[in-house]
Amino acid sequence: MEVRKFSIPEILFGRGSLNYAALCANRMGAEKVFLVSDEGLEKAGWVERVFSILKEEHLAWHYYSAVNSNPRDYQVSEGAERYRQEGCDVVMAIGGGSPMDAAKGIAMVASNGGRVQDYEGANRIQRPLPPMVFMPSTAGSGADISQFAIITDMQRQVKMSIISRTLVPNISITDPQLLTTKPNDLIISSAIDALSHAVEAYISTIASTLTDIQALKAIDLILNYLPIALQDRSMEALEKLSSAGTFAGMAFSNASLGLDHALAHSLGGKLDVAHGLIHPVLLPPVMRFNLPTCVDKMAAIGEIILGGRRGSAEATAQAGIERLEEFFSNLNIATRLRDIVDDPDVLPQICEMAVYDTCLVTNPREATVEDMIDICKVSW
């Protein structure tokens, strides 16, 4: 095996771990916390809960919630300006991928100056970031674990991937109780986001022994516990989904992603499609496209999906993808591209932009614009 790196935050995991948020910030030297979240978390009462936890620990804070789904470059700039004006010293985020990615962007621009655009791509951040303490409220984005931040460039209508070890938060606090206030559709879309992280990381060209076991465990947990979580919303099932999100985050942060995410970022940037809705549509055809270059690994995924092998490696892989499509269908979610995109004529442009996405570099099979257009046609 070539040299591979594996870097993750310190993780606090389990029911009630949220209570340690202020203690963790304190340990990072906090005097004034910059807290990022959004309306959904406010309504569910979690932001108020964090306020009181910070208060108990005698910490000051500034609260910032001007953040969209698919967070935007100007929201990051505004946040960084506020961070500096308010004299904050630790960045905290509670929420899904959007507030967490925005918080990463804010930490980056506040400490390194310039605009988000200056850091697009891999390893372009020079100066250290303020400490980051992140509390994920969905079991999917992995932004609390990963070295990725995805921010939309509004002018170019592109979701920029920013990848740097310094974007790995210092501490991830995963309290599965946060999932109890999420509706089923969000549980589904974030679990499938995590599933796509795990699948793409597992077949990535820079996957390693260290990332493979986390990826396979995530796939296993999501397939087994997502249906249960939707049915009974038991703490046990939500906890399993949370740990799946963490494992998938460990895997993709260190093994990166692939074609499905390159296309998803492009669709998200151009059309503002919610990230989690895209994978049930694109992941199966992308898996079929990649299959010839990684039959054994796709068979290992198939074996988990099917609960056993079906003859040859290729047969197992193929049957696994089919079963995955059934799994998505049974969740009553959009599984065709036409369900989430209005105009098919925009697709060639989407594919042309996806070619430049950093995630494509580690896809196991080289993909041209034409290949991607074919995948979109198949998914339409």
Added chain:
Amino acid sequence: MEVRKFSIPEILFGRGSLNYAALCANRMGAEKVFLVSDEGLEKAGWVERVFSILKEEHLAWHYYSAVNSNPRDYQVSEGAERYRQEGCDVVMAIGGGSPMDAAKGIAMVASNGGRVQDYEGANRIQRPLPPMVFMPSTAGSGADISQFAIITDMQRQVKMSIISRTLVPNISITDPQLLTTKPNDLIISSAIDALSHAVEAYISTIASTLTDIQALKAIDLILNYLPIALQDRSMEALEKLSSAGTFAGMAFSNASLGLDHALAHSLGGKLDVAHGLIHPVLLPPVMRFNLPTCVDKMAAIGEIILGGRRGSAEATAQAGIERLEEFFSNLNIATRLRDIVDDPDVLPQICEMAVYDTCLVTNPREATVEDMIDICKVSW
């Protein structure tokens, strides 16, 4: 699940990763590295290799090798004194558990003052340590990953367990090529050390989903690849053993250990028995002792050892332990306590000391001195 933490270093893994040692030290702000190793590594040429890597990166260093197997309190004090005198700023270690544990002790005393004894037990280190970059040369101790340091108190003849998050090195660089210069007996003893870490972490009272998958993977890899590594010494097999050491380190650092290690530390402190020789003797009877309190988990271990289940959970667990004993026998290593201890009369004293070992706190079944004496009798 209760709140659990999971903290590991940044890991560089793979053939040739050693070449990044100086770069990593540089990233930690090094100007003068305090390098700890021992005679074995010198003879194999690895210390010279590290010198030249440091030189290429224009880093100064001070080399310290006055370290035993079962490293001693005065060696740590001397090392800390030298660290300060020489004006070093980063601690680097290359070697097995002994040089790495000594290096941790040195980092701790150099920055926090006092003597090693002041920090015995859990969470007693107050001030931050200098950055630590560790390169393990055996696939077993996990000292490059863990928050443990084990140092012998020479006066009390006790191996002290020092446990603190600040003892997790900043960077672990695991280059499986270092194993190529190790004799088979060291490959065996370190692999079985890792196996015992994995087994004890898996059944620990503070095990979690996050540590369980690493523990099971370590067990699986060691049972499958240790015999191959001994036979063909192929890079692939050595690499698998290295990754097993890393996984076991991740597991036990965060889930801690149990009765087998409490006894092993006591034996090592009193009689200076090499740590790796003790587990083939004590692990099976300790597993039998613990079995009633964790049948399902012991069955999961049995299933890996046997490659399948044998009827009930208890039958599978029992058969697994028996097969493990055969596995040890086939390695032609000492499997009876009388092979490694001269005088049985010392055993009650060993057991009385073991009661105070921090590792015992997380053993799944409470163990009295009498229980431990029984285990020693069975193993004699």
